[in-house]
Structure formats: C-alpha cells, structure tokens
Amino acid sequence: MSRTYRVPAISSASLALCLTLTTGCGTSGPADSASMQVWALEDAAVNEIVEQGIDAHNESQEVPAELVTFVNDAYKQRLQVALGSPNTPDVFFNWGGGNLAEYTSQGQVYDMTQDLDDNPEFRDAFLPSVLDVARIDGSYYGVPLLGVQPVVMYYNKPVLDSAGLEPPETYDDLLEAVETLKEQGTTPITLPGAQGWTQLMWFSYLVDRIGGPEVFQAIADQEEGSWNDPAVVQALEMCQELVELGAFGPNFSSIDYDNGSASALLATGESAMFLMGSWDLAQQMENNPEFVENDELGYTSFPVLEEGAGEPNAIVGNPSNFFSINETSTHTDAAVDFLVETMASDEYVDELIDAGQVPAVEGIEEELQQSDHAAFAAFTHQLVSQAPTFTQSWDQALPPAEAEAMLTNLQLVFLEDLTPEEFAQEMEELR
Numbered sequence: 001m002s003r004t005y006r007v008p009a010i011s012s013a014s015l016a017l018c019l020t021l022t023t024g025c026g027t028s029g030p031a032d033s034a035s036m037q038v039w040a041l042e043d044a045a046v047n048e049i050v051e052q053g054i055d056a057h058n059e060s061q062e063v064p065a066e067l068v069t070f071v072n073d074a075y076k077q078r079l080q081v082a083l084g085s086p087n088t089p090d091v092f093f094n095w096g097g098g099n100l101a102e103y104t105s106q107g108q109v110y111d112m113t114q115d116l117d118d119n120p121e122f123r124d125a126f127l128p129s130v131l132d133v134a135r136i137d138g139s140y141y142g143v144p145l146l147g148v149q150p151v152v153m154y155y156n157k158p159v160l161d162s163a164g165l166e167p168p169e170t171y172d173d174l175l176e177a178v179e180t181l182k183e184q185g186t187t188p189i190t191l192p193g194a195q196g197w198t199q200l201m202w203f204s205y206l207v208d209r210i211g212g213p214e215v216f217q218a219i220a221d222q223e224e225g226s227w228n229d230p231a232v233v234q235a236l237e238m239c240q241e242l243v244e245l246g247a248f249g250p251n252f253s254s255i256d257y258d259n260g261s262a263s264a265l266l267a268t269g270e271s272a273m274f275l276m277g278s279w280d281l282a283q284q285m286e287n288n289p290e291f292v293e294n295d296e297l298g299y300t301s302f303p304v305l306e307e308g309a310g311e312p313n314a315i316v317g318n319p320s321n322f323f324s325i326n327e328t329s330t331h332t333d334a335a336v337d338f339l340v341e342t343m344a345s346d347e348y349v350d351e352l353i354d355a356g357q358v359p360a361v362e363g364i365e366e367e368l369q370q371s372d373h374a375a376f377a378a379f380t381h382q383l384v385s386q387a388p389t390f391t392q393s394w395d396q397a398l399p400p401a402e403a404e405a406m407l408t409n410l411q412l413v414f415l416e417d418l419t420p421e422e423f424a425q426e427m428e429e430l431r
Contacts, residue, residue: 147357196407236420
C-alpha cells in the first residue's frame, strides 16, 4: 500500500538497529563508495532478519552492506527523488507494479533476468504469480524476498464474544455487527483515516466483491471510462454508508497507522475489528505481544458480498515486497550476490517464517506448520493458495501521480467532502 505523506519518529527497535550500522537510519547522505546501501521500510521483525543477512554478507564479501530504514509515509517519495540523484541506494525495497515500472522506464533499475537465468534454482523457488509482479516487458527487475501480504480482517476475540458475535462472513453480517457493537459502546472498526492507503483497502475490496477483478484491471490498463464503472461508484457509496453508520467511530480521520495507535485500539479492545495487511501481526507482536500470546487476536477473510459478481475468495493486498538493484550502482555484482546468495538462504526463509511471514516460495508447508505462528501462517498460505485472483494494491499498480490523486480524493470521499460520482469523474479527467 502507498505510504507517501508524513515522517513519524523512528521506533526504538529501529533505533537500536541503527546503532549497529555505520550510517544513520533515514539519513539522506550519499552512499559510501566503499559500501553498499540497502534501503528498506521500518519493520522491527523484518529489519532484524535483514540485518542478520547483512552480517552474513559482510563476513564473506569484500563490499560491506549497510541498512538504511524509512518510515512508511516518507519512503516512496524519498526513493523517487533519490533514484535520480547522487544520494541513491544500491539495493532498494519496493512493491513492484506501477512504481517499479516507472523506475524501469527511466532506466533506473538493473535488469536481473540474466542473473535469474544463471541461478535457475533460485528463480524457480518463487511462486510464479508473485515473481511476475516484478516482470516488466518480459524482463525481471526484482525478486520477492518478503512474505505474501494479503489484506485480512483482524478482530478482537473477547470483544466479539462479549457482544455475542461471530466474525462476519457476509457483508450483511458486518453491518449487523456494526449496529450491535455501537450499542455496546465499542468502536466497531478501526480505520487509520489519516492515511488514504488504509481507506483504499475498503474501497478496493468492495470494488472486487461488486464487479470482480476486471474492474480494476480496466483502470490499470487506462481504459476510457473505467473510473466511471458502476462498481466503483457503488463501492464508494458503501464506504460512505459505513462512515454514516459510525462503523469507524467519530475520530477515524485523526488515527495514524505508523505510530502503532491503530493496532493498539484493537489490542486494548477499544475497537472490535481492523482491516489491515498481514504485516500487522508483526506490529502486534512488537507492541502488544500479550494480545497475540493470549490468543485474543483473530483473523478472517473480507466478508462476502452475496449479490456481488466478484469471486468470494478473491483477495487484495501486496503479493509480496521486492528488492531491486539500482542501475547506477557501482556495486552491482555485490548486490546480486547479496540477493541471490545471502538473502535467499534457507536461514533467511526460516527467519521470515519465525517472524510470522509466509515467504513467496514453493514447498514450505511443513516449515509453516512448525513455526511459532503456525495458525496465522497456515491461514495466510491457504488464503493465498485458494484465491482465484490476488489483486495488487491499487496504489502500487497505478502510476504514482494517479495513485496519489486517488488516495487524496479517497480521503475526501470518506470525509464526505466529495461524492462518489465526483471522485470517479475527477479520476477519469486525470487521463
């Protein structure tokens, strides 16, 4: 999902990580010509694993690597500027899709196709549908080195139990749960509305449930009139209906995801449900471990819209996150070695599984069952395996300018400052 607005403080875990490196986290200085910079998002669990990979790389390679992390909202804009300047990374985290395609069109990303051909066991270990997210015009410009990240519905088990509710299986179930929870004085659903990408999860799921994945595919393909599709307008109307029902509480527009407050609302029982990516398990493990350890965190798929044309098992989210190599890097060989040899090791995959992620690789069912978070890993694996389609987060699949406008306008829709019809028309006029 897109994170393009503000820069909150660095977490204590990331700060501790910074102290082990020779450059400060989030700094903007040029890469040391004698070292290789790896840029990534702040994620305490994942960064620890990446750091271990860096340590292993540095023990055996002449060119040392160092990790520089950025908070969500700052990263995409920072990367876009950096790739066209001297202050640039050698290896960089990305979501594939539209952003990566734009970078490749500007000659800013190294073509890894030959390297993958030279290492077929490495290439063929990945789920093809996920690896292909980094395939542009027949060439590969990145590899999926983090887990699959579908968007799921989390819920607080004790809160639903006390309200006499089951996790909603259908959209009608969801609406009924909203009314029941409101009567009990509980915010039905956490929504970090300070960031448009959190609202996009609702919008994109509803579009898919109403009209199927073809609706967004037409938008991504820049087909004339695609933003005016009836499924788009209806989905936005349903989003506004949820706002009017009080599903998200009165202050959703001031809640921020990056500072952990949204996840805490679910963990403390102030809210009952939370639509968020699978990465939120790591957030809860880091900041609210007892909530996870006491088996109070539940999860399920997005509710089925019984009258919709979309497939009930379809999912949206991030098929994976990717690492790509800067075309202008002076350490291309070292970067390839880092990705192909160090960061794809069995140890790295095992560490991802231990962190609650489901790597985008084949044949890991047994390992998932042996992990500390086997239930969530198995749920995620089954969700992805059974999904007829896995639509990439819209703000990653669309060109950056269109994605930014979409997120801005989407926030206005949720604030009811823009009608669904006005949203559709404004997006269509951007073409």
